[in-house]
Amino acid sequence: MTTHETSPRLKRRADAERNIEAVLDAARISLSRDPDASIGEIAKAAGIGRVTLYGHFPTRADLVSEVMRRALAQAEQALEQIDLAGDPREALRRLVAGSWSLTADAGALLTAAEQALPAEDVHAAHDGLFAHVTTLITRGCSEGVFRTDLPPSWLVSVLHSIVHCAASEVAAGRVRKEDAANYIATTALSAFTPPAAISRA
């Protein structure tokens, strides 16, 4: 053994590297549109032959896995650049504005991942992202800004759900893309308000 061949292959020709990048790009786009997109379609979209693709990603699972890994890493990075300190309500608005479209795209990928990969892997990979949101909402609850008559985990799920709802509405042309972030944040904040703060009619 001259060199330890670990995960990031050392020697790879430039064109191979370019092709791998093209495949991952094409896969991200294709799978976002159709989670059942075939390897053949993805290869064609990447502008390379099917065999070449298999040369870099031995199985469909390998490809999907890597696409998910990248999308997740990108999302994680985007999330870390958002300031989640201060008033949880303001922070939530910033969070939504900065990440709703990312989450929406990922949602389409998720179904692709779910039927190509073991469910455990998928869930485990997402836990990192969920944690940020959960932390923010939990803080809002303990500060009395968000309601406590419903479990925080439910509030997290509802937020997630509303984001995907907005994505669908935008895709269907019923909501303008510029309005989405505001709709989401306004709706979620309203849903999270403690019942005591609502004046009875």
Add this chain to the structure above:
Amino acid sequence: MTTHETSPRLKRRADAERNIEAVLDAARISLSRDPDASIGEIAKAAGIGRVTLYGHFPTRADLVSEVMRRALAQAEQALEQIDLAGDPREALRRLVAGSWSLTADAGALLTAAEQALPAEDVHAAHDGLFAHVTTLITRGCSEGVFRTDLPPSWLVSVLHSIVHCAASEVAAGRVRKEDAANYIATTALSAFTPPAAISRA
């Protein structure tokens, strides 16, 4: 021509009728669990041979179509028995309590329908149900009970989204089935409350 042979076939043996019923039942259940369930699986679940199933439903589309038609009719009937008059907030609670699980199940079937049937047919069939909800929410808006700073169509989508969210949470074991209706209604009502009714902290 002795008799006009219209849609509901007249002469059919009792066992055939029974089998058809068994197939539709099995299909509803199987497709709710997995929208990609094969004809073979459904036939086995119904306790009959695959060929027999094809005898009654020439194509997968025919079967899915009929399953959807029935589920929709059942949902419509259930909806009509709910009193949607009076305070829109109370009406919404009744609506959710009486129909959330129905909607949740249908959601799983919907994806099966969407990839076996032309999209137009599917959407058209659902319009009837949406109308009831839309009417209720629109009324709430015009009576000043629900917010008007967001379009009613958005509120309808959000409600729908929250119902499916609850269904997922129940399926995942994070929310108890008995709590679901209350979670949904409480969250939705809070989200629909006009901003003016919320006291600033």
Add this chain to the structure above:
DNA sequence: CCTAAGTTGAACAGTAGTGTTCGAGTTATT
């Protein structure tokens, strides 16, 4: 009891995907 209606598995053709192999051609790198 008779028969038409219904059921059945086996076998078939057709489609569409995954993943592999091969041999010939191309290109990056030294």
Add this chain to the structure above:
DNA sequence: AATAACTCGAACACTACTGTTCAACTTAGG
């Protein structure tokens, strides 16, 4: 310029589905 790395299409084996045909069998109903 030499060579190892890479690409490519064609063809292959395999799996899993849909839908069809057939001939034997069972059963409902008059």
